[in-house]
Amino acid sequence: MKSDYTHDSTNLGLLDELANEQKNYPKNRNIHRPFHLRLPKKTFFITNRTIDRKCYLYDDERKEVFYQTLIEAIKMTGVKMVAWVILSNHYHLQFFAEETKQVSRLIQILHSKSTVILNKLDNQPGRKMWYQYRDWIIRNDRDLYIHFNYIHHNPVKHGLVATQDEVINYKFCSYKKWLETKGQEYMDNLFESYPVKNFNKEI
DSSP states (O other), X not given: OXXXXXXXXXXXXXXXXXXXXXXXXXXXXXXXXXXXXXXXXXXXXXXXXXXXXXOTTOSHHHXXXXXXXXXXXXXXXOOEEEEEEEOSSEEEEEEEESSTHHHHHHHHXXXXXXHHHHHHHTTOTTOOOBOOOEEEEOOSHHHHHHHHHHHXXXXXXXXXXXXXXXXXXXXXXXXXXHHHHHOHHHHHHHHHHSOOOOSOTTO
């Protein structure tokens, strides 16, 4: 199935070289300061969780704060969002960025602005909420759709809904928008063609 997002193959060889360099980093490095790959005109898969896995986004009000901040960050940076999901202690994003600086800028806006609002809401001034994010540059259409499905399966994975069909009822996920835009058959075909993989066993 052909995606709506083009994948610029330029520098993918360099990308593999950088990924190999990552494997040679000291094993005792801080796991919460991950290696970031940077190339322009790529689709990124982003994942991040709260410090100590604390459920700072434990209700709809707090998830809505984070969602609205995400919308603001998208507008300010100009990235093209593909898929997203927000849960109580982590989130996943998939988006296309023309320039490498858009990636870190979006995360900086998302984390800083949402933290200020949530800390005020919870009366917790100065509280740190987020570890540094982890990223993955999408290699091809298959890679894109596997991560796309992983994001949309997250509410099922974490027990927020019982089945994939029920994800439409989970407010803080892009699944419903895609279902309304592309239809049930399209989404079902994606899940059949690109089965979900567990990329983040620790989350």
